Each structure stands twice: as structure tokens, then as C-alpha cells.
Amino acid sequence: MKVAIVYDSRTGTTQEAARAMGAAFRTRGDEVTVQSVSEADPAEVSKADLICVGSWTQGLFIILQHATRATMRFLESLGDLKGKEAVVFCTYKLATGSMLPRMAAVLERKGARVAGQYKFKGATPTGDFMTYASSS
Numbered sequence: 001m002k003v004a005i006v007y008d009s010r011t012g013t014t015q016e017a018a019r020a021m022g023a024a025f026r027t028r029g030d031e032v033t034v035q036s037v038s039e040a041d042p043a044e045v046s047k048a049d050l051i052c053v054g055s056w057t058q059g060l061f062i063i064l065q066h067a068t069r070a071t072m073r074f075l076e077s078l079g080d081l082k083g084k085e086a087v088v089f090c091t092y093k094l095a096t097g098s099m100l101p102r103m104a105a106v107l108e109r110k111g112a113r114v115a116g117q118y119k120f121k122g123a124t125p126t127g128d129f130m131t132y133a134s135s136s
């Protein structure tokens, strides 16, 4: 299976999480790309079987959390995702509000089935993500 992981990271945490996610998918035999939102080509990413998009959490820590503008722009720029699986993720310190459902809604509008919404307090993917990534 082809997996495309795209992230927006300000200080490296989300990049590190994205790379760890990529390593987990490679362990189950997937072909994985891990790129930042500025590097990734939306048309290429749209061709993957599984599309994972992640952002650091931006907001006022306990309110008004959102994905970065670059992340939302990237999500909007993806093509038709009918038949594709998708995952959204973020790293955060305190609270993420409704940012993950809002990211997922864009992917669902494009036809993807969003299989997971994961938040990581730091750069280490959580156990529920690892369980998802180890299933085929």
C-alpha cells in the first residue's frame, strides 16, 4: 500500500511524529513518503492509498485551536479522494479543540474515509495510532 504523510511543523515535533508514523507503516511493508506541506505535491499525494495529514496545534492553548493555514490550504488542494483512506493528526501541549474533526471534514468532503484522528502530546505516536498502523 502507498502511504503519503504530510505535515506542518514549526519547531520539529510534528516532523518527528510524522517520521515515526512513517517508520510504523514501513514496518508493515508499506511504501511511505514523509514530506512537509511546502514540499508535498497535492496531485502526487492524492494518488496514495492512504493519506495522512498533520499539523502542530495553533491557538490560545485552551481555546481557538486550529490547524495551520498551510495545512488547511494543503488539505483543500488535494484532488478527488474517493476510495482512499485518510488519517489526520496533530501534536499539541494542552488541548486541540475541534481542529482534528475540521481537518477530517475536508478529506471526507473529497471522498476519503477518515480512519483515524490522532493527537500526540509530543513527538511520539500514541498506542492507538501504533495499533492502527500495525493492522493491515
Ligand SMILES: Cc1cc2nc3c(=O)[nH]c(=O)nc-3n(C[C@H](O)[C@H](O)[C@H](O)COP(=O)(O)O)c2cc1C
Pocket: 008, 009, 010, 011, 012, 013, 014, 015, 056, 057, 058, 059, 060, 061, 062, 063, 064, 065, 066, 091, 092, 093, 094, 095, 096, 122
Ligand atoms: C503560537 C503557538 C500557539 C500554540 N497554541 C497551542 C494551543 O492552542 N493548544 C495546544 O495544545 N498547543 C499549542 N501550542 C503548542 C504546539 O502546538 C506544540 O508545542 C506542537 O507540538 C509544536 O509542534 P512543532 O514542533 O511541530 O512546531 C502552540 C504553540 C505556539 C508556538
